[in-house]
Amino acid sequence: MNFNRSAKKKMSFERFLSYEYSGDYILQETPYSEQINLAAKAIREADYVLLGAGAGMSTAAGAEYGGKFFEEHFSEFQKLYGKGPYMQDMYSAGFYPFPDQESKWGLWSHLALLAGADLDVTPLHKTLLDTLVGKKIFLLTTNADFQFEKAGMSTEQIFATQGSYRLIQCERGCHQKAYDAVELFRQMERERKNGRIPTELVPKCPVCGGPMAMNLRVDDHFVQDEDWHAAEDRFSQFLSECVGRKTVLLELGVGFNTPTIIRFPFEKMARENESILLVRLSRSKAMVPASLGNRAIGISADMARSIADLTAKLKSTEL
Numbered sequence: 276m277n278f279n280r281s282a283k284k285k286m287s288f289e290r291f292l293s294y295e296y297s298g299d300y301i302l303q304e305t306p307y308s309e310q311i312n313l314a315a316k317a318i319r320e321a322d323y324v325l326l327g328a329g330a331g332m333s334t335a336a337g338a339e340y341g342g343k344f345f346e347e348h349f350s351e352f353q354k355l356y357g358k359g360p361y362m363q364d365m366y367s368a369g370f371y372p373f374p375d376q377e378s379k380w381g382l383w384s385h386l387a388l389l390a391g392a393d394l395d396v397t398p399l400h401k402t403l404l405d406t407l408v409g410k411k412i413f414l415l416t417t418n419a420d421f422q423f424e425k426a427g428m429s430t431e432q433i434f435a436t437q438g439s440y441r442l443i444q445c446e447r448g449c450h451q452k453a454y455d456a457v458e459l460f461r462q463m464e465r466e467r468k469n470g471r472i473p474t475e476l477v478p479k480c481p482v483c484g485g486p487m488a489m490n491l492r493v494d495d496h497f498v499q500d501e502d503w504h505a506a507e508d509r510f511s512q513f514l515s516e517c518v519g520r521k522t523v524l525l526e527l528g529v530g531f532n533t534p535t536i537i538r539f540p541f542e543k544m545a546r547e548n549e550s551i552l553l554v555r556l557s558r559s560k561a562m563v564p565a566s567l568g569n570r571a572i573g574i575s576a577d578m579a580r581s582i583a584d585l586t587a588k589l590k591s592t593e594l
C-alpha cells in the first residue's frame with residue numbers, strides 16, 4: 276500500500292463535503308479474503324482511522340425499523356391511523372400528518388426511544404472499536420442513534436451531522452439550540468393513551484412559544500447548535516491532522532441516500548491524497564472508483580461478517 280506524504284492543507288467540514296459523482300465505479304474482482312487481508316494491513320499500518328458510518332452499519336449490527344419489529348411495536352398506531360403509506364416502518368411513520376401535537380409526540384417519543392436511547396446494537400460496534408485501540412480515530416456519521424457512543428467511543432471523537440434521536444428543537448428553528456428530551460420521552464411513553472400524550476407534556480419552544488420537533492435533518496429548519504459546531508471543529512481539526520499522514524477512511528454501510536456527506540468526500544480525499552486509503556464496507560453498495568486503483572478497497576459482504584473477519588485478521592499476528 277502506498278502511503279506517501281503529501282503537502283498538508285487546512286481542512287474544514289464545508290471543504291470536505293463533495294458533490295462529485297465518480298463516473299467510474301467498479302465492483303472489484305479481488306477475492307474476498309485477499310481484500311480483508313489488504314484492508315487489515317492498511318489499518319494496521321495507519322496512524323489515523325476516520326470512520327464514516329451510515330445506516331448500513333446500524334442495520335448490520337442488528338437494528339430493525341420495519342417488518343415484524345414495526346408490527347410488534349407500533350400496532351397501537353396502526354390501529355389508529357391504518358397501515359397506509361406511513362405505518363409501515365419507523366422512517367415513514369414519523370412523517371404521518373398527525374392531527375395535533377399530542378398525537379405527534381405520542382408516536383415520536385415512542386419512535387425516538389426505540390431508535391435511540393433504548394436501542395442497543397453495540398456488540399458489532401464494540402468489536403470494531405476494540406481493534407482500533409492505539410490509532411487516532413474519529414467518527415463521522417449520518418446515524419442519529421448514537422450506537423458508537425454507547426459502545427464506548429468518546430463524544431469528543433464523534434460528529435453526528437444529521438442530528439440525534441435524543442434531541443428536540445424549535446420546529447421552525449427560531450434559535451440555534453437543541454434540547455435533550457430522553458426523560459421527557461420516557462414520561463410521554465408512560466402516560467400515552469390511545470396514541471396521544473397529555474397536553475401538559477407537549478413541548479413548546481422556550482423562545483417563540485411555537486411547536487417543537489425532533490433535531491433531525493429533515494428540512495431547512497435543522498438546528499446546528501453550539502455542540503454541533505464544537506463537534507464540527509473537532510472533526511475539521513482531525514482532518515487537518517490526518518491529511519498527509521497514513522490514514523484509512525473506513526466507510527461502514529454508506530449508500531446513496533446522502534452520498535455528499537461521507538461517500539463522495541471519502542473518494543475525494545483518497546483521490547487527492549496519496550497517503551490516504553479508502554476501505555469501503557457495504558452489503559450491496561461497495562463499488563469504488565476504478566481510478567483510485569489500489570487506494571480503494573471495496574468489500575461487498577454482509578458487514579457483520581466483514582467486520583468480524585477484518586477484526587479477526589487485525590488481531591492475528593500474520594498478515
Ligand SMILES: [Zn+2]
Pocket residue numbers: 445446447448449450480481482483484485
Ligand atoms: Zn422557536
